[in-house]
Amino acid sequence: MNKTFEQTIDDIYAWVDEQVHGASPRCEISGRCCHFRKYGHRLYISRVEAERLLQVPLPQPAERLALTLDAIREQCPYQVQGRCSARNQRPLGCRIFFCDPTFEQQASEITEAAVQQLKQAHEKFHVPWEYQELGQFLVNLVSETLPRNFPSRVDSNSSQ
Numbered sequence: 298m299n300k301t302f303e304q305t306i307d308d309i310y311a312w313v314d315e316q317v318h319g320a321s322p323r324c325e326i327s328g329r330c331c332h333f334r335k336y337g338h339r340l341y342i343s344r345v346e347a348e349r350l351l352q353v354p355l356p357q358p359a360e361r362l363a364l365t366l367d368a369i370r371e372q373c374p375y376q377v378q379g380r381c382s383a384r385n386q387r388p389l390g391c392r393i394f395f396c397d398p399t400f401e402q403q404a405s406e407i408t409e410a411a412v413q414q415l416k417q418a419h420e421k422f423h424v425p426w427e428y429q430e431l432g433q434f435l436v437n438l439v440s441e442t443l444p445r446n447f448p449s450r451v452d453s454n455s456s457q
């Protein structure tokens with residue numbers, strides 16, 4: 298049976314989960330890495346990962362979240378009380394990143410292999426490759442679904 302693009306992405310997620318599970322990295326500061334600014338990092342993902350993440354409803358309606366790039370650079374909107382509310386659809390970076398320093402090298406190898414697989418899937422299914430910051434995707438994709446009278450709550454220009 299020929300696999301669809303979506304099934305191929307499922308397989309990549311499953312492969313990554315298996316690799317990470319096999320390595321059993323430690324998570325010592327549970328959930329703090331989703332506070333991007335405090336933690337000092339930014340999360341980059343592909344469009345298909347963003348679309349899958351957005352299949353999970355945001356914990357609050359987007360109109361109430363003041364969903365700006367700056368706000369998302371502060372903290373992922375899917376984190377609720379220290380936990381990921383979109384665990385099954387979280388992007389590759391969230392599946393692979395752990396604060397365990399002994400896992401660093403392996404994490405970067407898994408990331409490289411997973412991104413390679415993801416790019417190959419895009420090529421095979423003729424899906425354009427788009428890769429950018431999580432916040433940029435969320436702001437743009439959510440804006441497309443909001444009524445026109447909410448433009449000020451979803452502001453892709455407040456990026457600094």
Ligand code: SF4
Pocket residue numbers: 330331340373374375376377380381382383384387388391
């Ligand atoms: S999707 Fe989940 S794991 Fe990833 S940054 Fe957001 S809250 Fe954290």
